[in-house]
Amino acid sequence: MGAPRVLPRLDAENRFFWTGGADGKLRLMRCQECATFIHPPRPVCRKCLSEKVAPAEVAGTGTVDTFTINYQEWRPGLDVPYVIARVAIDGAPGVYLTTNIVGCPVEAVQIGDAVQVKFERQGEIYLPLFEKID
Amino acid sequence: MPANEAYITGVGQSEVGVKLTRLPLLLTLDAVREALSEAGLTIGQIDGVSTYPGRMAMMPGFSPVGADELIDALGIRATWHAGAMETSSQLGAVVAAAMAVRIGQARHVICFRTVYEAAALARPTEYPPLRRETVDGYSQWFAPFNAISAANWTAQYAMRHVKRFGLTREQLAQIALTDRANAVLNPRALVRKPLTMDEYLSARMISTPLCLYDCDRFTDASTVLIVSAGGAIGEVSCTPIRIAAMAGTVERHSWDQAEWMACYPTGTDLWKRTDYKPTDVDTAQLYDGFSFQALAWLEALGFCGVGEGGQFIEGGKRIALNGELPLNTFGGQIGAGRLHGFGFAHEAVVQLRGRGGARQIPGDPRVAVCASGGGPLATALLLARD
Numbered sequence: 001m002g003a004p005r006v007l008p009r010l011d012a013e014n015r016f017f018w019t020g021g022a023d024g025k026l027r028l029m030r031c032q033e034c035a036t037f038i039h040p041p042r043p044v045c046r047k048c049l050s051e052k053v054a055p056a057e058v059a060g061t062g063t064v065d066t067f068t069i070n071y072q073e074w075r076p077g078l079d080v081p082y083v084i085a086r087v088a089i090d091g092a093p094g095v096y097l098t099t100n101i102v103g104c105p106v107e108a109v110q111i112g113d114a115v116q117v118k119f120e121r122q123g124e125i126y127l128p129l130f131e132k133i134d
Numbered sequence: 135m136p137a138n139e140a141y142i143t144g145v146g147q148s149e150v151g152v153k154l155t156r157l158p159l160l161l162t163l164d165a166v167r168e169a170l171s172e173a174g175l176t177i178g179q180i181d182g183v184s185t186y187p188g189r190m191a192m193m194p195g196f197s198p199v200g201a202d203e204l205i206d207a208l209g210i211r212a213t214w215h216a217g218a219m220e221t222s223s224q225l226g227a228v229v230a231a232a233m234a235v236r237i238g239q240a241r242h243v244i245c246f247r248t249v250y251e252a253a254a255l256a257r258p259t260e261y262p263p264l265r266r267e268t269v270d271g272y273s274q275w276f277a278p279f280n281a282i283s284a285a286n287w288t289a290q291y292a293m294r295h296v297k298r299f300g301l302t303r304e305q306l307a308q309i310a311l312t313d314r315a316n317a318v319l320n321p322r323a324l325v326r327k328p329l330t331m332d333e334y335l336s337a338r339m340i341s342t343p344l345c346l347y348d349c350d351r352f353t354d355a356s357t358v359l360i361v362s363a364g365g366a367i368g369e370v371s372c373t374p375i376r377i378a379a380m381a382g383t384v385e386r387h388s389w390d391q392a393e394w395m396a397c398y399p400t401g402t403d404l405w406k407r408t409d410y411k412p413t414d415v416d417t418a419q420l421y422d423g424f425s426f427q428a429l430a431w432l433e434a435l436g437f438c439g440v441g442e443g444g445q446f447i448e449g450g451k452r453i454a455l456n457g458e459l460p461l462n463t464f465g466g467q468i469g470a471g472r473l474h475g476f477g478f479a480h481e482a483v484v485q486l487r488g489r490g491g492a493r494q495i496p497g498d499p500r501v502a503v504c505a506s507g508g509g510p511l512a513t514a515l516l517l518a519r520d
């Protein structure tokens with residue numbers, strides 16, 4: 001994309017998520033007591049209120065739950081069109097990531113498509129984008 | 135009038151336009167004056183102020199006037215006031231006011247929403263836009279992926295309806311077509327030109343399946359609703375409209391972690407708090423910052439089943455001014471302007487009082503539902519003329 005992406009500001013709660021892609025792994029916060037995944041990451045489990053939570057690796061695959069093809073140039077220089085999707089993350093029931101589906105024509109994306117993470121490095125940040133699995 | 139009830143009494147609205155030069159505080163004053171005049175109240179009788187989202191210094195056009203500022207500027211002696219974004223949505227300010235008058239914290243509360251986004255965009259030196267290097271909070275989960283606008287977030291819910299329930303563009307178009315047809319009859323509407331199906335179908339896409347005409351646009355205006363206590367209704371000269379039920383339910387306050395938008399549980403809860411049924415409703419005024427949100431509200435409020443919204447509005451007759459459920463009779467936000475939630479409650483009151491002029495719905499409407507918000511934001515009010 002032409003215009004640079006707006007990047008997240010790293011803090012104690014989100015750093016593992018945004019930098020975890022350095023070794024190619026997608027990580028989500030997970031409760032050590034009841035195994036619930038917690039996203040966005042927070043220092044407490046929304047199911048059992050345990051504070052024993054820690055980042056956990058997931059497979060990095062998922063399914064397109066829904067998507068949209070964006071045509072509007074919201075900022076000068078933004079390359080359009082592009083696909084925004086909500087991906088249901090395999091192995092982490094209830095967790096969705098809003099992301100971009102890359103590496104295929106925008107018309108090729110459908111609900112139900114199997115996808116896998118493909119990190120885009122921006123300095124120390126690794127954005128979890130996704131591409132279709134053939 | 136039962137003292138423990140809350141009523142909407144005076145309603146008012148400023149000029150509605152784009153790139154207005156009248157100051158936002160004065161637009162607010164215009165709407166206040168009109169509402170006071172209708173209610174037969176003076177500013178000295180106002181003892182409460184409620185707004186959404188409160189003054190936002192970071193986004194000057196989005197909310198240029200706060201409750202604090204209005205109290206000070208108009209010399210109001212407020213025994214209760216509030217202005218906050220962390221509530222169920224725009225009409226959450228009315229819910230708060232209704233609760234305040236019901237428990238005796240105030241007697242007559244000015245609720246207002248003032249927007250100045252078109253003027254601010256046009257005059258960046260006066261209203262400098264926020265420039266951000268990085269994002270935090272909920273924005274971090276969307277902005278890095280250029281999922282920048284609520285259009286993108288709403289579009290994803292709409293796309294699910296397209297794929298799962300077969301929602302067609304021709305069906306969704308009926309929200310915009312109905313809005314624009316009604317706006318022609320509203321002297322204050324922003325866009326007073328009807329929209330044809332051909333124009334809709336050939337419009338450029340913003341974020342599929344939403345096209346240009348599915349989206350509202352920046353507007354400068356102020357809308358005021360006065361919420362009065364049952365015990366103070368004797369001071370009011372207009373027909374009071376009772377707030378018969380209120381709801382604003384959210385489980386996950388998120389645009390992407392929630393399976394459904396918050397309107398669905400909100401709609402269900404609204405009917406648990408009243409003996410009225412959806413079949414009692416004479417007109418619906420439902421948030422349509424993006425057309426799909428109004429369709430979702432129709433489903434959420436039980437006018438049709440989940441997934442049946444497209445069929446419900448197909449052809450447009452049912453939701454037309456003379457249909458069985460007239461929708462957004464003032465033009466909604468797509469036709470009347472982005473009044474940001476308050477326009478729907480304003481119009482519900484106008485219709486229940488029979489003061490809609492050329493756009494007045496037929497018969498003797500007694501019950502109206504109005505709603506604001508999309509995604510994790512949702513407020514529904516059931517209004518009745520007793």
Ligand SMILES: [Zn+2]
Pocket residue numbers: 031032033034035036045046047048049050
């Ligand atoms: Zn737990």
